[in-house]
Amino acid sequence: MSKSNLPQFIILVVLMLLGIAPDAVSAELRVAGILTDHMVLQRDQPIHVRGWTEVGDAVTVTFADQTKQATSDKNGKWSVTFEPFAASLQGRLLRIKSGEESIVINDVLVGxxxxxxxxxxxxxxxxxxxxxxxxxxxxxxxxxxxxxxxxxxxxxxxxxxxxxxxxxxxxxxxxxxxxxxxxxxxxxxxxxxxxxxxxxxxxxxxxxxxxxxxxxIPRSAFDSHSTLKKELELGDREDLVGIWKLPGGVRARDANWLPGRLFNxxxxxxxxxxxxxxxxxxxxxxxxxxxxxxxxxxxxxxxxxxxxxxxxxxxxxxxxxxxxxxxxxxxxxxxxxxxxxxxxxxxxxxxxxxxxxxxxxxxxxxxxxxxxxxxxxxxxNYGKRLAFSGPMFDRQEIHGKKIIIHFLHGESGLMIAKKEGLAKPVEVLDEELLNFEITDASGDWQPAIATIVGKTVIVTNTKVSSPIAIQYAYAVSPENCNLYNHAGLPASPFCSLPDLLTYDPKLPE
Missing domain, CATH: 3.40.50.1110 (SGNH hydrolase)
Known part of the structure; x- marks a missing residue:
């Protein structure tokens, strides 16, 4: 490295250690760090290519049958936008040229x-x-x-x-x-x-x-809820203990846990x-x-x-x-x-x-x-005709001592099935639905008998005469969760009245 380049090199190192992108510090032509050999570009969407060079320099960017030009701004930044490309398995070159400098990115696919x-x-x-x-x-x-x-x-x-x-x-x-x-x-x-x-x-x-x-989570999104607002306020002070003590907060171990830091x-x-x-x-x-x-x-x-x-x-x-x-x-x-x-x-x-x-x-x-x-x-996103979700709780109907549960994504019908390892779930006809519980206004959850009837599940317990809610698989590690739709996708754990569920973690003093 020549002596004339040494001060610039030192500045670059210091900025990187501080977590600051060097932007216009280097006048050498360069492109954004995500743009490298063997990359895939998104088809059917505008493609943005950006980088940095000497202030005011003209830049020409070519890919496939398109060529775009730009001039770097007062900070040395430049960018071009290509019209959308169709998918291609052909590895092609992305060329960037400014004056006597050029960059070639190899084997670029579109998909x-x-x-x-x-x-x-x-x-x-x-x-x-x-x-x-x-x-x-x-x-x-x-x-x-x-x-x-x-x-x-x-x-x-x-x-x-x-x-x-x-x-x-x-x-x-x-x-x-x-x-x-x-x-x-x-x-x-x-x-x-x-x-x-x-x-x-x-x-x-x-x-x-x-x-x-x-x-x-990006910083701009922390204004959407009171807990998030407080977390951001404490995070800006790097108050790890304060975030941990905050109801709805998080046990932050170091700066990597602070709001927005990894998004940044x-x-x-x-x-x-x-x-x-x-x-x-x-x-x-x-x-x-x-x-x-x-x-x-x-x-x-x-x-x-x-x-x-x-x-x-x-x-x-x-x-x-x-x-x-x-x-x-x-x-x-x-x-x-x-x-x-x-x-x-x-x-x-x-x-x-x-x-x-x-x-x-x-x-x-x-x-x-x-x-x-x-x-x-x-x-x-790709228009394929296939099932994509297991049964998801939709609504409940209370009829005396029983509750009828309706599901989304149960159009193919519901089934009791068993999954072994990596194998697909297999319907079993001689087993009972497990992991259903029922409660009345007391909030005392009781094991329940659950029966599939068409696209619904009927849940009862003779000891619960005035039921108000059902929950399914609400346990730390529920075993044999065996409710599926006929596409072989499992039902999600749920509580039919989520407001009944509370949680009181043991937070630090």
């Missing part, structure tokens, strides 16, 4: 791009799955899918939104030697989409293990990179030991609405995973209920996993999770 985020169950890799599931080893050996590309963003937190990633990402082509590093949920989701659609699939993974929902570093820099939608798997760190799941539905709404605003797409689909029974803590039943209540937002969908076997907080079967997420996308 469907999805964002994957959450905590450790989204981050859990295909390789980790293979250590517990023998069939995953076969999937790894066969994972030669040149049309599937993954990139992983591991940026540390930032107190302010970054304009660019601190370092460029690597887009990785799916091969047997690379797939073990991919998110398991995202891989099986992408593989299903790739097989059904026959177009390239790109996944951007921004998950981080052990984190609650708050750091992923991992998502704000890619907010102009077009994607089809998002898959999300999180909740464990909002409902564990001494963690408070109250108000989680409002946090989910803030997350989804905030992302849509920041990504400039008010209809961006967000499909999320309801927590399973494996490894559950005492707050998980309440949080599952909060997740269900948030599923009424338009263009969202919830995947139920209460029937998936496993041990510990990381059940290895991410195959069913990925496939169930893909069902939502295939049905809702």
């Amino acid at each position: 469907e791009v999805w964002h994957a985020s959450g905590q450790s169950n989204m981050a859990m890799t295909v390789g980790a799955m293979s250590r517990e599931l023998e069939t995953v080893k076969d999937d790894i050996a066969e994972a030669d899918y040149p049309g599937i590309r993954f990139c992983r963003i591991n940026e540390p937190e930032s107190p302010e939104p970054l304009t660019d990633l601190r370092k460029p990402v690597d887009w990785i082509v799916c091969q047997p030697k690379t797939v073990s590093r991919f998110s398991g949920v995202a891989f099986y989701f992408a593989r299903r989409l790739n097989a059904e659609l026959n177009v390239p699939i790109g996944v951007i993974d921004t998950s981080r293990g052990g984190t609650p929902i708050e750091p992923f 570093s991992r998502m704000a820099p890619i907010s102009r990179f077009s994607v089809r939608g998002t898959i999300w798997y999180q909740g464990e760190s909002n409902s564990g030991v001494q963690e408070d799941p109250r108000d989680y539905q409002h946090k989910m709404r803030a997350l989804i609405n905030g992302w849509r605003q920041e990504f400039g797409n008010e209809k961006m689909p967000v499909y999320f995973v309801q927590l399973p029974g494996s490894g559950a803590g005492e707050g998980w039943p309440y949080l599952r209920g909060q997740q269900r209540l948030a599923a009424d937002l338009p263009h969202t969908g919830m995947v139920v996993t209460i029937d998936i076997d496993g041990e510990g907080i990381h059940p290895p079967n991410k195959i069913d999770v990925g496939h169930r997420l893909a069902r939502w996308a295939l049905a809702k």
